[in-house]
Amino acid sequence: MHRASALLTGSFAILAGVIFGLPSCGSSDDVGFNPLDDGGRVDDGSFTPRPDGGGPRPCTTGLCLKRVSCPGGGDTTITGTVYDPAGKVPLYNAFVFVPNAPLQKIPTGASCDRCDSGSNxxxxxxxxxxxxxxxGKFTLKNVPVDNNIPLVxxxxxxxxxxxKINVTKxxxxxxxxxxxxxxxxxxxxxxxxxxxxxxxxxDSMECLLRRMGLDSSEFSxxxxxGDGRVHLFQGQGSGxxxxxxxxxxxxxxGASFANAGTDMWSNVDQLKAYDMVILSCEGARFPDSKPESARNALYEYEKIGGRVFxxxxxxxxxxxxxxPVPAIGRWTNSSQENDRDTQVAEVNEKFPKGKAFSDWxxxxxxxxxxGKLPIEQARRNLSLxxxxxxxxxxxxxxxxxxxxxxxxxxxxxSPPEAVQFVSYNAPLDKPEAEACGRAVYSGLHVSSGARKDNIGQTFPGxxxxxxxxxxxxxxxEFMLFDLSSCISKDTEPPPPPIH
Incomplete structure (x- = not known):
C-alpha cells in the first residue's frame, strides 16, 4: 500500500548515484549554496529542525549536491498550491518537501505524533x-536543479x-x-x-469523504x-x-457494514487499530450503545494518539x-433546533490557527x-x-x-451562544507538552439544506x-485535515514537524 520508498530510492540512485539515508543538506550562505558549507538555512525553509535540537549538517551526499549558487541573492524555488484529494479545495498547513532519503512507511494505528519531537x-x-x-500556497527555497526531483x-x-518534477529553471x-x-x-x-x-x-460524513475526492476503492x-483505508460501521438513527x-x-x-457499537468503539483495542475515528450524527444520543466503558475507551484512545471527530x-x-472531558465546555442538553433559518457563526480569530481559518x-x-461562516441547520448542544x-x-x-x-x-x-467547533489535545490532565491525541466536536451536519444525501441508501452511489x-x-474539511496534522499548541502558529 505504501510503494514510495522503493520508487524514491530508485530515482535517487539515478539522480545521485549514492546510497541515501545520510544527513540532509543545505546552505548557510545567504547569497547561494556552497556544497562545502553546512546544510540548510533556517531562515529560508531549506533546513528542517532535528529532534536533538542540532543545527544544519554538512552536505555530503544526495540531492543537496544538486543545488546551485545564485548571483545577487537569487534563489531556485518550487512554487505551487496544495489541494484536497479532489484537487478542488486548497489546504492550509500542509508540509511540502523535497526528500533527501527514502520515505519510511507510515505506521497504522493510534500513535503519539507531535510536531516538536521526532514524529514517526x-x-x-x-x-x-x-x-x-x-x-494553500507554498514556496520551497534553495532546491536541487535537475529532472525527476521527488516532491512530497x-x-x-x-x-x-x-x-517527480523537473526543476529546470x-x-x-x-x-x-x-x-x-x-x-x-x-x-x-x-x-x-x-x-x-x-x-x-x-448525517453522512462518509459522503463528505467521497466529495473530498477519495476513491470508492478506499472504502470497506x-x-x-477489500483493503480500503476507510472502514464504515453501522450507527443508529432516530424515528x-x-x-x-x-x-x-x-x-x-456489496457487504453490510460492521456494527459500530460492538465492532468499533466498545473497547480501546478496537479503536487503536485506527488513526482516526469519525462519528456521524445519529439523531439522538442512544446511550445504550455508548456505555461508560465505551466512553472511557474513546478517551483512552485519544490519550494514546487517536484522533476523533x-x-x-x-x-x-x-x-x-x-x-476531565465534560469540563471542556458548558453542555446544554438541549433539543432546541432550527432547520429553517441560515445562521451565521463568528470565527474566533484570536489564536493563530483561528486567524488562518478565517482567512482560508x-x-x-x-x-x-x-470572519463569518453561514450555517444551515446549526445546532446548540455546546454553549460555551x-x-x-x-x-x-x-x-x-x-x-x-x-x-x-x-x-x-x-x-x-438562553444562553444565546452556540459553539459550532471546539477542539482539545489529549490527555487533558497532563501538560500540553505531553499531549498526543486530539478531538473535535462539531454542531454542523454534512447532510443539510441544499446538500441532502440519501441517508439509508447503499453507499456510495x-x-x-x-x-x-x-x-x-x-x-x-478544514477541521478534518487540522485533526490529521501533527499535535501542537493551538495558541501558537503551527510549526514544521521535527523528524
Whole structure:
C-alpha cells in the first residue's frame, strides 16, 4: 500500500548515484549554496529542525549536491498550491518537501505524533521544506536543479508520495501543476489514514469523504472484502431516519457494514487499530450503545494518539465522558433546533490557527464576509467552551430556535451562544507538552439544506450526492485535515514537524 520508498530510492540512485539515508543538506550562505558549507538555512525553509535540537549538517551526499549558487541573492524555488484529494479545495498547513532519503512507511494505528519531537509519521530528511499558507500556497527555497526531483505533500498520515518534477529553471521560480500537489485519492498515490467511520440517521460524513475526492476503492468495512483505508460501521438513527448500512454491489463486494457499537468503539483495542475515528450524527444520543466503558475507551484512545471527530448528538462522548472531558465546555442538553433559518457563526480569530481559518474560508469562497461562516441547520448542544485546553473555533453568538421546527417566530436561546467547533489535545490532565491525541466536536451536519444525501441508501452511489463542497462542508474539511496534522499548541502558529 505504501510503494514510495522503493520508487524514491530508485530515482535517487539515478539522480545521485549514492546510497541515501545520510544527513540532509543545505546552505548557510545567504547569497547561494556552497556544497562545502553546512546544510540548510533556517531562515529560508531549506533546513528542517532535528529532534536533538542540532543545527544544519554538512552536505555530503544526495540531492543537496544538486543545488546551485545564485548571483545577487537569487534563489531556485518550487512554487505551487496544495489541494484536497479532489484537487478542488486548497489546504492550509500542509508540509511540502523535497526528500533527501527514502520515505519510511507510515505506521497504522493510534500513535503519539507531535510536531516538536521526532514524529514517526514524517521522514525523508528534507532538502527543502515549507508549510502552506491560508491560501494553500507554498514556496520551497534553495532546491536541487535537475529532472525527476521527488516532491512530497503531507498532512499527518495523508502523504502524496510518487511524484517527480523537473526543476529546470536555475536561480528562478519553478511552478508546479495542481495535479501533482493534491493529496492522494487512493493508496496507489501514497498514504491515507486508516479511518473508522460510523454512519448515522441524521448525517453522512462518509459522503463528505467521497466529495473530498477519495476513491470508492478506499472504502470497506471490518472483515469485508477489500483493503480500503476507510472502514464504515453501522450507527443508529432516530424515528424514520435509518443510517446507511450497506455498500453498492460494486464496492467491497456489496457487504453490510460492521456494527459500530460492538465492532468499533466498545473497547480501546478496537479503536487503536485506527488513526482516526469519525462519528456521524445519529439523531439522538442512544446511550445504550455508548456505555461508560465505551466512553472511557474513546478517551483512552485519544490519550494514546487517536484522533476523533464527532457530530452533534455524539456530544455524549464529551458531555458524559470520563473526567476531565465534560469540563471542556458548558453542555446544554438541549433539543432546541432550527432547520429553517441560515445562521451565521463568528470565527474566533484570536489564536493563530483561528486567524488562518478565517482567512482560508474567504480564500476558498466559503464566505463573502471575513470572519463569518453561514450555517444551515446549526445546532446548540455546546454553549460555551471552558478551561484553557478547550479551543473554540466558530460560535453563533445569538442562536435562534423555532419551537418544533414549525413556522412559529424564532426565539433567542438562553444562553444565546452556540459553539459550532471546539477542539482539545489529549490527555487533558497532563501538560500540553505531553499531549498526543486530539478531538473535535462539531454542531454542523454534512447532510443539510441544499446538500441532502440519501441517508439509508447503499453507499456510495445511491446515498451520496455529487458536486462541489458547500460552504459548511469546506469548514468541516478544514477541521478534518487540522485533526490529521501533527499535535501542537493551538495558541501558537503551527510549526514544521521535527523528524
Amino acid at each position: 509519521v514524517y521522514s525523508g530528511d528534507p532538502v527543502s521544506s515549507a508549510l502552506t499558507d491560508a491560501s 505533500v503531507q498532512i499527518g498520515k495523508w502523504r502524496r508520495e510518487n511524484v 536555475s536561480c528562478g521560480e519553478n511552478p508546479v501543476a495542481a495535479e501533482v500537489t493534491r493529496l492522494p485519492k487512493n493508496s496507489g498515490e501514497g498514504s491515507i489514514p486508516h479511518i473508522a467511520l460510523a454512519t448515522g440517521g441524521w 468495512t471490518k472483515g469485508a472484502a 424514520t431516519q435509518k443510517p446507511t448500512i450497506k455498500f453498492d454491489n460494486d464496492v467491497a463486494g 464527532a457530530s452533534h448528538w455524539h456530544d455524549i462522548w464529551f458531555s458524559q465522558g470520563p473526567s 474560508l474567504q480564500n476558498v469562497q466559503a464566505t463573502s464576509a471575513k 467552551p471552558l478551561g484553557s485546553r478547550a479551543q473554540d473555533w466558530a460560535t453563533i453568538p445569538n442562536y435562534m430556535w423555532r419551537k418544533n421546527n414549525v413556522d412559529d417566530p424564532p426565539t433567542l436561546a 445511491a446515498e451520496c450526492i455529487s458536486g462541489d463542497l458547500s460552504p459548511q462542508e469546506k469548514a468541516l
